[in-house]
Amino acid sequence: MATVGDVCRHVRSKNAGPYWVTFDLFFDGAENFAKYSQSPALGPDLLHRLFGADPAQVKRFSVPSLNVVKISYARTTPQGGEVERDMHRGQQFVRLLDVQLD
Template identity: 30%
Template sequence: MTRLKDIAKACKSKNAGPFHITLDIMFDQPALFERVRASGVVSAELIARLYGVPVGEVLFTEYPPALAWKATIPRRIASGAVGDTDVYGAQQHAPLLDIEIPD
């Protein structure tokens, strides 16, 4: 198995307004993107499981021309609200890094 952090060009997160976070997985090599795509590992179901949200609340988009996936999920705490530990949503991509892709 190969971890996503070892083959993706970037895995990142950011706010999508104060109530949602967008997660991006991007590749710079078509062959790597296609390998991950063919595995079927990256999915709305996986994002839901990793982030503890119902799959129905995951807006999941595969975008092959950009060799990328994007998922938008609700934030548990609104950006800047009491108890928020990541105002910009920029540190929420960590669970993506250890996704295992079959060799």
């Protein structure tokens, strides 16, 4: 079974303002984008399990012309809070790399 790290040439995470985090999955070609971009494995339940995100607050956008999927979720606490360990969320993508896709 393929993982996100196997089928994406680049994966990044970043702030989408002080209340949102976004992931960009750049698939390594149109074939893998077509095969995996709609995978249920990349759904709201994954973000809830990995990051504690409210599944109702997960948004997912596909950009077929770029072979990209963008997934965003509302932070559980605002950016810069007292318990913040990765203020810009630049390290969060690592948890996605080993996610197995259907």
